Amino acid sequence: MAISRKPLDVDNYSALDGGNGTAIPGYYRRTNLNDIINNFMVAYVGDGKVLTKVPRYEIAFWAQKAVQEFSFDVFHSEKAIEIQLSSLRQMSLPSDYVNYVRLSYTDQSGVERTILPSGTTRANQGVAQDENYHYLYDEDGNIVYAEESETLQRFQNSENTVTTEEALDYYNGYYSFDTFGYYGRRYGTTPQFQNINGSFVLDLTAGQIYFDSVIPQDTYVTLRYISDGLGDNGNFDNVYVPKMAEDAVMMSILYNLSKLRSAAGAAAPLYKQEAAAKMRNAKIRLSNMKIEEMTNIFRNKAKWIKH
């Protein structure tokens, strides 16, 4: 049931705030997909309206497509999970993962330190081979892969970072010692590979993130990622759209439905423009620019911007 017609009384505040309601704090800022679909049917579908007859499942289809598209670049639908690394030093991707935003570990002060993807190692699949280097096949004739590729194992196990002592030696001019790891490389290194925060390799086939040796067991790692917003689309009551983008989602549904129907097709270009304009509006609204926060940042303008 739509919540927007309910009065803002004690029944709408949760027990956390001394109310009687069960609503989650902050619920009002969003609406669920069931309400959007029902609103759409009331407003646009029926006798004498833009669309005379459209089954609900078709509206639901385009509503979900809109939620997907909006999740990718309009909604702030970023999710974050934190795990403590096991001795394997790898992390499974969440089931609703679409792409990562940021990977970080948490230091002693609770500050998130960004972990960057490895620039030198990519995920691959190791083919299982016998002693004659021949490929191995299973009983169905399909090629057999090793559980983990040698490349990834070496990536995780190598001590490929500069220790503090080595770094000091480097800056103290002992770079010419042949025991020094950087011997003969005084001409410099690429800053990208000097990052002390470590790196990771993303293996989308295996659904795993592998960390290098800089990041030890028991480190708390946080993955911020975007989903398509449909992780729980078995029940549209659990699929949410920010109210600031509700109209844009409805216009997206209307455009997609009308362009497929000859009776409404003439107006489809108009709906397309309106959908694009409302999507742009939603993007601006949800960009969440606050004047005080911007002022605070600009007051640091005298500082040297390093990157």
Place this chain on the structure above:
Amino acid sequence: MINIDNVYQTVLVLANKDNRGYITPDEFNRMADQAQNEIFEAYFMREAGYEMTGGLQSDFSNPVYNIAERINLFYKSNNPTIANGIFPYPDDLRQLGVVSVNNIVADRASHEEVKYINLSPLTYPVATQPVYTINATGITVFPDTITTGVKMEYLKNPTRPKWGYVLQGTVPYYDSTPFDPATDSYSTPAKSYNFELDSSEYAQLIATILGYAGLTIKQGDVTGFAQGKEAKFQQTEQ
């Protein structure tokens, strides 16, 4: 509801000129059923015609609404119980309307469509987005985990009217005792059941019955009168 005795008596008066056209209760009951069904079935074509032409729309002269009001006298709902994966139709079904599952409207899909609907991760039926298909004896609701909470809203067929009577000697006298179609028998003469049509159909009903009665009693002028009346009704409605 239209009182069946009023209709019978009026028909007798109109058909029984010169005492040559008596219509027995049994004959009348059969013609009454036929006439009621004929008027009821004509609603749908008439409504479709009105919708196509648009027509006048104001408070009391909106033909689409007027017809809809008459049709909706036959609107019913029931909660069927699943049997072998199918929710059976009610016995008096004329046309299926809205099907809902726990107050959520289910979509009707063809047998081909439902196969694709089941394959798409965005349209796969769930309890909050149910779909149904129509079968010979009932409907199949998807997802198949739904076994309760199905509600069918539908148009029922008009119940057969009955002019019941009790004999006093050889003369049948009207018996106004209500007839219950679920428990009582049409083969017993007692008890009556009125027409279920809207009361505004009174004149149309008599004209239609007279049309049939003219055939029964072989009075062409009665049939001609009825046909003329019916043509006039159609003209005034359109």
